[in-house]
Amino acid sequence: MYGSANVTERQAQAPALAISTVIFALRTDPGSGRSEIWLPLVRRIRQPHLGKWALPGGPLGGSxxxxxxxxxxxxxxxxxxxxxxxxxxxxGGLDRAATQRLVSIVYWALVRPDQADLARESENVRWFRASEAAGLAFDHDEIVAYALERLHGRIEHGSVAYHFLGDRFTLTQLRGVFEAVLGRPLDPANFRRQLRSARDIAATDEVLQGGRNRPPRLYRYTGQNAQAPPPARTPADDRPTS
Amino acid sequence: MYGSANVTERQAQAPALAISTVIFALRTDPGSGRSEIWLPLVRRIRQPHLGKWALPGGPLGGSxxxxxxxxxxxxxxxxxxxxxxxxxxxxGGLDRAATQRLVSIVYWALVRPDQADLARESENVRWFRASEAAGLAFDHDEIVAYALERLHGRIEHGSVAYHFLGDRFTLTQLRGVFEAVLGRPLDPANFRRQLRSARDIAATDEVLQGGRNRPPRLYRYTGQNAQAPPPARTPADDRPTS
DNA sequence: ACAAAAGTGTTTTAACTACACCCATGG
DNA sequence: CCATGGGTGTAGTTAAAACACTTTTGT
Incomplete structure (x- = not known):
């Protein structure tokens, strides 16, 4: 697949640098009512991998x-x-793209369901269930898989789950986030206690009316900075968005 | 849209891509006998930051x-x-280097003490205590600080501690690694039990002779892959070294 | 015999699990 | 008044921390 001319040519040129982003959002299945993780993909309109779905991304702007x-x-x-x-x-593997050496710095993001509902879909932008996102361009299958692993880890320890939801949420909604990410059911009683102690949530005096059952209390997230661990003391870049 | 003028313009403003590495090793203080974390730095022999100490690194080779x-x-x-x-x-912050836009992908490594003792020192390469590595070139102070945080996190959960040591080690040596990284003393009795259950270590039938006290048993690490979490299923690159 | 580190045992405490039970609401 | 999810209580299990204690070496 690679002629020797191609290799020398590759050695000569500096690696191209691109940024890609894995965007996760939660959608509630209308049928079962269970929460699921979705992500938007864009259809490639050029070679290589023309027509395949890929992560949103592009070259890094100079400024x-x-x-x-x-x-x-x-x-x-x-x-x-x-x-x-x-x-x-x-x-930055050597064989990520056939024609040129490509280094991709990949980010992952969470958006709220109300935002995700507003997000436009088009011929070349479509949302997929994370579990069904396969056959993507380049090595994006593996990147999505790794992003899901990271999400899994972050949700157990950190305070990431809240960013899937609005500023007011019920504990059952929050539990739905955990269950969707962890992929297993959680005991409602124990889940409640675990959050009451230690985690940064506070009960409001409001309840959510209109349901079929007893109106659940609304909570809000009080953790000041929705911080991402990596650049602990802001290395002049990459401050996570609150 | 993709004329040659545009391409050259892009090349001109394309960020430079470099790889740097934070190398950690353990050294036992001759006086107190306590373990400490050290790292090698190189002196810059050009502008910018000429004469300052910096992390080893350089541009990414094409192949x-x-x-x-x-x-x-x-x-x-x-x-x-x-x-x-x-x-x-x-x-990849904009102000990392004064003259050009520079994106650095930073790795961190662990080496064994016997290897570290063999490592050459020169006029422009010197080992520093991690706690005393300050005033480095660029944003390397922050990078080292973040690498120490990551080390801290990895040692609590993962199986990283063993890579500071040789293939045979005593539990006290291993506890020294934990104490040096975590910065606090650990109960020898509980530490022993914690490792016996769950962690991948096995007792050998050898003991370490020559000490002043009762000869401690030697153990070895049986975890097959010294794995780093990130690319879980080897995304065509960056497989951690065993 | 003594000091000092290796190694074992035991008690206490906290955390998590599982599950029984009561509460409030819409139909 | 019944089904359903919201919310509380409680016993059993497991893991970790604290610390007393025994063992083995060199001097």
Missing amino acids: ESLQDAAARNLRETTDLEPTYLEQLYAF | ESLQDAAARNLRETTDLEPTYLEQLYAF
Whole structure:
């Protein structure tokens, strides 16, 4: 597949640098009422991998930070502002793209369901269930898989789950987020207790009316900064969006 | 839209891509006998930041993976092979370097004490205590601080501690690693139990002779892959070294 | 015999699990 | 008044922390 001329040519040129973003949102299945993780993909309109679905992304602009470039990916594909944005990993394998050496710094983002509902879909932008996103262009299958792993880890320890929801939410909604990410049911009683102690949530005096059952209390997230761990003391870049 | 003028313009403003590596090793203080974390730094022999100490690194070669470039950093500065190598973070702030836009993909590595003792020191390569590495070039102070945080996190959960040591080690040596990284003393009795259950270590039938006290048993690490979490299923690059 | 580190045992405490039970609402 | 999800209580299990205690070496 690679002629020797191709290899020498590759050695000569500096690697291209691109930013891609994995955007996660929660959607509630109308049928079962269960929460699921979705992500938007864009259809490639050029070679290589023409016609395949791929992560939103593009070259890094000369005068924007990595984080800004990732946020721009969101805006340009879905008109959304992220509620959470964190660097995922830098992928730089030699065989990622056939024609040129490509290094991609990948971010992952969370958006709220109300935002995701507003997001535009078009011929070349479509939302997929994370579990059904396969056959993507380049190595994007693996990138999505790794992003899901990271999400899994972050939700257990950190305070990421809230960023899937609005500023007011019920504990059952929050539990739905955990269950969708972890992929297993959680005991409602224990889940409630675990959050009451230690986590940064506070009960409001409001309840959610209109349901079929007893109106659940609404809570809000009080953790000041929706912080992403990586650049602990803001290394001049990549400050996560609150 | 893609005229040659545009291409050259893009090339002109395209960020430079470099790989740097934070190399950690353990050294036992001759006086107190306590373990401490050290790292090698190289003196800059050009502007900018001429004369300051900096992390080993350099531009990414056209035909090497990111991981390979990081391993090359180790070889070129210290003649060492890493026992552990993991991607840390990609730093890409606009103000990282004065003259040009610079994106650095930073790795961190662990080496064994016997390797570190063999590592050459020179006029322009010197080892520093991690706690005393300050005033470095560029944003390397922050990068080192973040690498220490990551090390801290990895040692609590993962199986990273063993890579500071040789293939045979006493539990007290291993506890020394934990104490040096975590910065607090640990109960020897509980530490022993915690490792016996769950962690991948096995007792050998050998003991370490020559000490002043009762000879401690030697253990070895049986975890097959010294794995780093990031690319869970080897995204065509960056496989951590065993 | 003594000091000092290796190694074992035991008690206490906290956290998580599982599950029984009561409460409030719409139909 | 019944079904359904919201919310509380409680016993059993498991893991970790604190610390007393025994063992083995060199001097």
